[in-house]
Amino acid sequence: MEHKIIVVGIGPGHPDYLIPRAAAAIREASYLVGSQRALDTFAGPDATLRRIDGDLDSLFTDIATALKNSDVVVMVSGDPGFYSLQPALKARFGAEYELKVIPGLSSIQIAFAHHGLVWQDAELLSVHGRELALEKWQYRSGRKVAFLTDATMHAAAIAEHLLAMQWPTDAEVFLGRNLSYEHEEKKCCILQEATKMEGWQHCVMIVIG
Ligand SMILES: C[S@@+](CC[C@H](N)C(=O)[O-])C[C@H]1O[C@@H](n2cnc3c(N)ncnc32)[C@H](O)[C@@H]1O
Secondary structure, X not given: OOOEEEEEEOEOOOXXXXXXXXXXXXXXXXXXXXXXXXXXXXXXXXXXEXXXXXXXXXXXXXXXHHHOOXXXXXXXXXXXXXXXXXXXXXXXXXXXXXXXXEOOOOHHHHHHHHOOOOOOOOEEEEOOOOOOOHHHHOOOOOOEEEEEOOOOOOHHHXXXXXXXXXXXXXXXXXXXXXXXXXXXXXXXXXXXXXXXOOOOXXXXXXXXX
């Protein structure tokens, strides 16, 4: 119980979007975990670095070893409370170690802001490596849905799926990718056009029916 895990939300990726408290935790980390991109962007010179790869068992074994000697800082993209490693860390280590969470700006928040849309009335969903229950796809007039996407369930695939669920062809679509980076892109179109959008894999897709 002596040491703790600090889960830090790094926001959408660019350091300008990192909150100062998160920056301090990363700066002070002696054992720092994150994606290669996060480590390249945020790691200081003194921390021991552990890259997150596909092998969670081995990652958790390394974290357990590190916790014997120090706190462990785990960087996750966006906000830890929205589709991140946080629940798995809590399930594995929560009984033994304190888990402290530092929030970050979710890619969803950035996408809504960039398109000048509010999200208080939106349903926030993820098809990033997960399937949605059928009712989540259903059409209802005025429904506003935001999706986190991935390489399989990319924007075009989601658009196809929604059309098959009777969403109108002219439903409004707002896309954002590489948000916060120099090469970020945003696009607005209708649902029918979104079926032809290539390359919109890891992005935020907002659909208003
Ligand atoms: C594992 S989820 C993590 C979500 C994260 N916790 C959040 O709050 O944004 C990864 C997905 O988030 C979205 N995402 C994360 N960063 C992004 C960015 N900079 N631009 C666009 N989408 C992003 C993409 O849909 C990506 O596939």
